[in-house]
Amino acid sequence: MTVSSSQMKELHELTEYERWSLTRLAELSGDIDLEIYTVDTLVEKPIDEEVALDGSQTSYRRVTSSIGGSGVNQVISDITPLIFASSYKCLDLFVEWFLKINGRSSSGASDDWRFSEKISEMETLDFDDTPNVPSIFQTDERILEAISSLYIELKEYRHSIIHDMDFELNNSKLIVENGSGGSYVFGGEELFSFAGVISVSIEAIISDTHDYVTKRQLTTMLDNLTDIHDVPRFDLTGHEAPIIRSQMEPVQKDPYRWEPLTKEISQIAPVAEGDENFWLNLVGLHNGDVVSEWIIPGDEVTESLEPGFDVSSGDFRQYTV
Structure with missing residues (x-):
């Protein structure tokens, strides 16, 4: 089955502000080609x-x-935690929507999901037995697998940034602790690829776009994130x-x-x-x-x-x- 128009509309409304903010953040950097995202x-x-x-x-x-220069580059460096947090928030909203259209619900009395519940659902979800998969992910199930893995693998870094402020900035790189003594260094390409994967995926679902160009946009950016999601590289012709x-x-x-x-x-x-x-x-x-x-x-x-x-x-x- 595919996604209905009402479900597309719901995703559009659910993520509209987050997608808008990601686009505005990307515009601050003169060396970021927004067409990729x-x-x-x-x-x-x-x-x-x-x-x-x-x-x-x-x-x-x-x-x-470039509209950049040292001033804008400094701004980009300063807001990298916000870019990460906004990207993950948008991904979180997508995951909640995806679980809902596939008949999953929270265990509480209300429709509000606990974060741990969503992580658990995505860890155990069998994509081969999931009835409502957006068309863009039907072209290659590894795309959805990689996005799901990003959601799971980045959860502790999200917690460190949002709740613990446990990060540092160094030469435009975002260094985040994972709460267990480890850390990860996000460069600009990785950070904007993370934002782009979420933005392009949701835009493709809303517009019901599933052509070969969009697929290669996603795989290009996912290849930049291989060390995180651990899905083998796609190595397709890059969008750029x-x-x-x-x-x-x-x-x-x-x-x-x-x-x-x-x-x-x-x-x-x-x-x-x-x-x-x-x-x-x-x-x-x-x-x-x-x-x-x-x-x-x-x-x-x-x-x-x-x-x-x-x-x-x-x-x-x-x-x-």
């Missing part, structure tokens, strides 16, 4: 490399600017991987078939180094007019580059722009 497509992203019809190659250098565009005039017109310039594409970094972390933007033309277009992740297309391949309008359907 909201449900996004790749269509509007600028390309990095281009192979023209004649095989010539062009590199595009992106000019980036470079985009290589290759235009093609047809070798056949009825039906259309095109042959990408795979030799030239294979000479471009990161493809030339055997790295699958890129997106291939194929543009099928007819007399200069676009007929079909795809944005294909490198982990899906790399094996086809060396022997070469042709593509028709119906191929790579899920990656059609």
Whole structure:
């Protein structure tokens, strides 16, 4: 079963403020790309490399600017505990909602869950026997497994920050005690990945988005958190991987078939180094007019580059722009 529209609305209302606050916190940092942390497509992203019809190659250098500087960097450092606490609060609300739509309830007289109850429920939950799983998690059950593990593994750090103020800041890193003599150092990438996983997951559920781009947004950020959730790395093409565009005039017109310039594409970094972390933007033309277009992740297309391949309008359907 999937999630109903009323359940989506409930999740939206339940987490609206927390998601808003996470977005505002992310905006304070000039080196944080907010598109990573909201449900996004790749269509509007600028390309990095281009192979023209004649095989010539062009590199595009992106000019980036930052609203940062030492003052903003200090602000980011100062509010890292708030970013963590807000992220975990949003995750906690999601967990409570997830348990509710799957028929779980608190043991008390009211609907208020004790925190320990939710942890216990998530520790014993059998995801294979859970009837209402949002579509975005049905694409790969390891995503939900990793998010559940984050909730469980970070519980003591959440307690240390919120209840004990047992943390310190050092060079923009958040060092948190776990209450048992251990500690964990959260760098900026981990912290914003944690926030992003929660934000993108909930946005995907609310908008009923479960495409391959959103999945790779989540897996990119979850790979940054592997040491915490302990789910093996996904190692899929990252959301922020470079985009290589290759235009093609047809070798056949009825039906259309095109042959990408795979030799030239294979000479471009990161493809030339055997790295699958890129997106291939194929543009099928007819007399200069676009007929079909795809944005294909490198982990899906790399094996086809060396022997070469042709593509028709119906191929790579899920990656059609």
